[in-house]
Amino acid sequence: MNATPPLLSVQDLSIRMGGTKTNLVDGLSFDVGIGETVCIVGESGCGKSLTALALMGLLRTPPLHLNGGTALFDGEDLFRLPETQRRQIRGGRMAMIFQEPMSSLNPALRIGEQIAESVRRHQGASREAARTRALEMLERVRIPAAEKRLDEFPHQLSGGMRQRAMIAMAMANDPSVLIADEPTTALDVTIQAQILDLMRALQSETGAALILITHDLGVVAEMADKVVVMYAGRVVEAGPAASVFHDPQHPYTIGLMSSMPSLGARSEKLVTIPGVVPSPLAMPEGCRFQSRCPFAEPGCAMRPVFTEIAPDHGVACLRAPLEGTLDPGLRETGT
Amino acid sequence: MTAILKTRGLRREFLTKKPLFGAPTVVRAVDGVDLEIETGETFAIVGESGCGKSTLARLLVRLIDPTEGEVWYDGTDIAHVPAVKMRALRRDLQFVFQDPFSSLNPRMTVGALIEEPLHTHGWVDRSARKARVAELLTRVGLTPAHADRFPHEFSGGQRQRIGIARALATGPKVLIGDEPVSALDVSIQAQVINILEDLKDEFGLTLVIIAHDLAVIRHMADRVAVMYLGEIVEVASCEDLFAKPRHPYTEALLAAIPIASVGARKAETRLSGDLPNPIDPPSGCRFHTRCPYAEASCANERPALTDVGGREVACHRVHEVQLKGLAEDAPARSPAAQARFQMYRAASAEKQKPNP
Ligand SMILES: Nc1ncnc2c1ncn2[C@@H]1O[C@H](COP(=O)(O)OP(=O)(O)OP(=O)(O)O)[C@@H](O)[C@H]1O
Ligand SMILES: Nc1ncnc2c1ncn2[C@@H]1O[C@H](COP(=O)(O)OP(=O)(O)O)[C@@H](O)[C@H]1O
Ligand code: SF4
Ligand code: SF4
Ligand SMILES: [Mg+2]
Ligand SMILES: [Mg+2]
Numbered sequence: 001m002n003a004t005p006p007l008l009s010v011q012d013l014s015i016r017m018g019g020t021k022t023n024l025v026d027g028l029s030f031d032v033g034i035g036e037t038v039c040i041v042g043e044s045g046c047g048k049s050l051t052a053l054a055l056m057g058l059l060r061t062p063p064l065h066l067n068g069g070t071a072l073f074d075g076e077d078l079f080r081l082p083e084t085q086r087r088q089i090r091g092g093r094m095a096m097i098f099q100e101p102m103s104s105l106n107p108a109l110r111i112g113e114q115i116a117e118s119v120r121r122h123q124g125a126s127r128e129a130a131r132t133r134a135l136e137m138l139e140r141v142r143i144p145a146a147e148k149r150l151d152e153f154p155h156q157l158s159g160g161m162r163q164r165a166m167i168a169m170a171m172a173n174d175p176s177v178l179i180a181d182e183p184t185t186a187l188d189v190t191i192q193a194q195i196l197d198l199m200r201a202l203q204s205e206t207g208a209a210l211i212l213i214t215h216d217l218g219v220v221a222e223m224a225d226k227v228v229v230m231y232a233g234r235v236v237e238a239g240p241a242a243s244v245f246h247d248p249q250h251p252y253t254i255g256l257m258s259s260m261p262s263l264g265a266r267s268e269k270l271v272t273i274p275g276v277v278p279s280p281l282a283m284p285e286g287c288r289f290q291s292r293c294p295f296a297e298p299g300c301a302m303r304p305v306f307t308e309i310a311p312d313h314g315v316a317c318l319r320a321p322l323e324g325t326l327d328p329g330l331r332e333t334g335t
Numbered sequence: 336m337t338a339i340l341k342t343r344g345l346r347r348e349f350l351t352k353k354p355l356f357g358a359p360t361v362v363r364a365v366d367g368v369d370l371e372i373e374t375g376e377t378f379a380i381v382g383e384s385g386c387g388k389s390t391l392a393r394l395l396v397r398l399i400d401p402t403e404g405e406v407w408y409d410g411t412d413i414a415h416v417p418a419v420k421m422r423a424l425r426r427d428l429q430f431v432f433q434d435p436f437s438s439l440n441p442r443m444t445v446g447a448l449i450e451e452p453l454h455t456h457g458w459v460d461r462s463a464r465k466a467r468v469a470e471l472l473t474r475v476g477l478t479p480a481h482a483d484r485f486p487h488e489f490s491g492g493q494r495q496r497i498g499i500a501r502a503l504a505t506g507p508k509v510l511i512g513d514e515p516v517s518a519l520d521v522s523i524q525a526q527v528i529n530i531l532e533d534l535k536d537e538f539g540l541t542l543v544i545i546a547h548d549l550a551v552i553r554h555m556a557d558r559v560a561v562m563y564l565g566e567i568v569e570v571a572s573c574e575d576l577f578a579k580p581r582h583p584y585t586e587a588l589l590a591a592i593p594i595a596s597v598g599a600r601k602a603e604t605r606l607s608g609d610l611p612n613p614i615d616p617p618s619g620c621r622f623h624t625r626c627p628y629a630e631a632s633c634a635n636e637r638p639a640l641t642d643v644g645g646r647e648v649a650c651h652r653v654h655e656v657q658l659k660g661l662a663e664d665a666p667a668r669s670p671a672a673q674a675r676f677q678m679y680r681a682a683s684a685e686k687q688k689p690n691p
Contacts, residue, residue, distance in 0.1 A: 043520035144608065158609045159384075188383040188547060191609065193591035193602040215520065218593030222602055245597040247669045254679045257666075259525035260595060261554030263577070264663040268556070270529055271680050272688050273522035276490050294682035322676040 008055075008177050009072040009210045015233075018063025022283045025050050026233045028069070030226070032177070032335035035203065037210040039220040039241070043256075045277055048072040048213045054079075055211070057086040058095050073177070092122040095170035099182035104169070105154040108248050111138070112150030115169045122173045137168035141198055157279045160191035164198065171202055178203075179211045182324035184219065196222060217260060221245055226312075229253050232277055232288040235306065239313030249315040251293045251322070287318065295319050338371040338407075339509060339541050340395060345369070345414075347390050351614070360614045366565035368404075369640065372509075377535065377542040379552040379573070381588070382562035383610050388545045391562070392513050395543065396428040397421060408509075426456050429502035433514040434494065436632035439486065445497050446482030452504045471500040474481075475530055492523035496530065498682065503534065503635040510535075511543040518549060528555060548591050553577055561585050563614055564621045573647035578660045581648045583626045586658040596666035628656045 008031070015025040025047040032038045040048050053059045055071055057078065071078040073094070078086065090096075098104050106114055115137055116130035125133065131150070138146035141164040154162055163183065170178060180199065184192035196219065203210055212223055220227055224241040229250065239251040248254050258271035275292045284290045286301040293300070299318050306316040342405060350359040364387045372378045372395075380388050393399045395406060397413050406414045439448055449468045458464050469479035475496040486494060495515060502510055515531070516524040528551065535542050546552050552559060552573065559576050561569045561584060569582035578614040580586045587605040594600065606625045611617055617624045623633040633651055640649040650656075668676070 019456040043522060160609050179391065188349055188610075189549070189593075189602075190383060190587060190604070190606045192593070193604045194607075196593070196602065197604050216593070217521075217595035221595045221597050221599065222593040243596045245595070247672045248675070250500055251679065254675055255674075255683070256521060257595065258676060258679055259522045261525070261528065261550040263550050263553050263592065264665060266554060266573075269532070271683060272525040272529065272687075274526075274683065276492065276523065294679060295685045298653040319594075321671065321675075322678055323671050 004033060006033050006192050007036075008032050008074070008211075009070075010055070011070045011072075013051065013054060013071065014067040014071035015047070015054055015059065016065060017280065018065060019210075020280065022233075022280050023067055024064075024233050024280055027125035028228075028230070028233075028235055028314075030228050030235070030238060032209040032211055032226075034176070034209060035207045036225045037203070037212055037223050038226045038228060039224035040211065040213045040228045040230060041215060041217060041220050043215055043277065045232075046230045047233040048215075048230060052096060052179050052211070052213055055179060056090055056094065057081075057083070058090075058096075088122070091118050091175075092173045092177070093175055094177045095173070096179040096181065097166050097170045097183050099161075099185050101166040102154060104166055105162065105262040107154055108155055110151050111157070111165050115165075118169060119172050133172060134168075137172050138165070140171075140202070141168045143168070159247055160187060160194065163187065163191075163195055167195070167198065167202070171206070171208075174206055175208055177209045177211065179213070181213045182215070183212070185216070190221075198215070199223075203213070211225070216227075217257065229256075232283065234288055235316065236289065237311065237313075237315045238306075243310055243313040247310065247313070249309055249313075249320045249322070250289075250317050251295050251319075252289050254322075255292075255294075287316070295322065337374050339374040340370075340372040340410070340543075341407040342368055342370045342395070343405040343407070344401060345391070345394055345406065346396055346402050347387075347399065348402045362613050363565050364613070365394060365401075370560060370570070372541060372543060373558075375539060375541055375543060377555050379544045379546060379559045380558035380562060381546065381549065381552055385610055385613060386548070386562045387565045387613075389513050392430075392511050392543065392545050396425075396430055396509070396511055398430060422455075425494075426505040427454075427508040428647045429505070429507040429510050431498050431502050431510060431512040431515045433518055434491070434498075441486055444483055444485060448486070448497070448641065449482070449501045449504055461593050465491055467504065468500075471503060472497075474503070474534065476526070484673075485502070490518055490523075492527060495519065495527050499527075499530065499534070503538070507539070507540065509541045509543065511545075513545045514547070515544065517546060517548065524551070531555070540669040547582055549577075549588065558573075561588070561685060564611065564616050565593070566621060566649065567647075568622065568649045569639055569647065575646060576660075576686075580658050580660055581643060581646065581653055582650050583652075583656065583658065584622050586660075587625075587627075588658070589661050592661070594664075596664070598667055599664060600662070616630045620649075628652055 002098045011029045013028040014023040016023045042048055112134045115134035119125050119130040119133045135150055138149055143149050143161055143164050184195050227241050227244040228235055229237040231252045237253045256274040273292050278291055286303050290296045290300045304316045304318045306314050347365040349362045349364055382388055394401050399617050403413050407410045446468050450464050453464045468482055472481055473477055477496055516527050544555055556573045559573050563584050569585050588601040590605050593602045605627055611624055619634040619636050620638050623629040638649045638651045640647045643653055
């Protein structure tokens, strides 16, 4: 699938809480190429935000720390760069947008000033050029009356508009990688559709790689080229979006898809994933999904190896493909 | 069918304080709502943030007083009964919040929290109360031992179960949930939805559910009311509403849903811009500033909610425009994947059989 080497390649990323013995994020790997969208999906607490922060070099809350891994970006390992260089990359060649725009917008600064400030810092642009760029960006994210909004404060904008302003700021320096952590979770579906549209349009204009973090499989199907499904800090399944949706393999992926109420004809009782995600202090040995998996067997106490089961499509489950135990005939049609 | 709850011209205004000078501005959070909720149904209210859903829900059980209008329950206009009588009626009309514990005392044990409404409604026998608490906890998939623990010791899904147990304590007839599953992850959300539906059947409840997730509504509701800026713009059976919306706003909401299947239709932005400021709503049809079908006259006259054959719609052009609903596509999956989904369903039912 990837003829060109990936733009960003994450290998074996682990994040740990000092004084504990379990990694909160445990051996996460994925690649993202130019113009490609990778969606990281999983329920709350599975380590999505920690992953994003680590990639941005913003994991700054000890005792939480990086516990191994590499992130190759433009031939350099981000995790080994000194803070001065990382600061230069952050907001420049790599940018991030958050679920809550106020966490990255400064409430005391006018929208235009904030964007211009970032442009000046990263591109060394003049005051006027930076302001022109800010205006251009607000127009590009389709904020109505952009000229006027330049001089407004974040609290004067609606939720959807703040999200746009944050995207404008993130894109102002033409990043080649954009990380978006639940960018539409707090928004109404109508506004979500606008923001997703906007991100798609900007991406096709600039060719940026997008790492989109979400818990919403609808958003994933809408946006992803590749999908990474996380459970309790680990990748349980990953592959091209079409393959993961058409032929999901991991019991967690299947459970997640089954628990979603359908938009079609009313179904019978919803299928659930019993129980809850174990706490990091009580993580089972071996497969972390064991405590909730309806297919768990004694062998699952060994950590399942992430194995390719279809082209570029891998799964970490001892029993994959599940139907293999049921009817060998189905196995062939499946892949 | 008989209506268990009925509203007439229901209106609620809020005054928002003006800084320094000038008169305070008025928000009409709910502006002239006529609804009938039928006994035993699941009725859903949907609309964008700030359109007045929570305010309407609170009015329905008189957690707040209306500025104008009536709310009829069981032959009584509860909007105007004296407080003493309302306290007795409260037993029948219960509320579940998005996060029940943001409004409850964190220093009370779960047992005490569930006992509280029993106390209020005259359960004097302590051991009967304890037995009831144990029964309720079991009903919602927890264990009697949980009664001695404190709210913060529970996960979001468990807290929601406790909120439901508390609401059910007095044996209500109507249960109103304001985004009862919105804060939960899908796997936990599915558990709580199943519990709500089981309890509804078991106790013959009428459910009123507010949700912004249209898939949750599609799954749970019998009928749906769509709200826009304090007004109801369409009321229809769930089936009809999703298959064939008749109000342009309903169509736009449905078009914006992202579908969790590769190759399904893409979410569409039929609406430009945000919800207008409710302090100064647009004239005429309030939706006209965003409606793709608006014509000049829409800005002048306010369309009334009118019966158009089995459903009610407030749109001047209801007989002219052809609107698109959601097609009922099953997600495209390989035969092997379909087998896996069946295996999952069977295996998880098996696993959950002995003790949930
Ligand atoms: N106590 C209050 N004082 C002033 N204004 C209020 C108050 N409660 C609600 N409002 C206003 O009334 C309108 C409707 O609010 P409401 O909370 O009912 O909306 P909602 O549909 O439940 O929104 P959400 O989906 O965000 O929960 C909004 O404009 C809101 O700002
Ligand atoms: N600052 C922190 N200190 C301690 N634990 C944390 C911190 N941030 C996150 N965690 C823990 O790390 C895990 C992953 O969290 P997070 O990445 O925020 O999940 P997600 O974004 O997938 O919801 C969770 O168990 C969470 O409780
Ligand atoms: S390895 Fe075992 S417990 Fe883990 S997902 Fe597969 S079957 Fe379930
Ligand atoms: S009345 Fe006019 S503006 Fe309002 S929904 Fe109908 S067509 Fe649109
Ligand atoms: Mg997060
Ligand atoms: Mg609300």
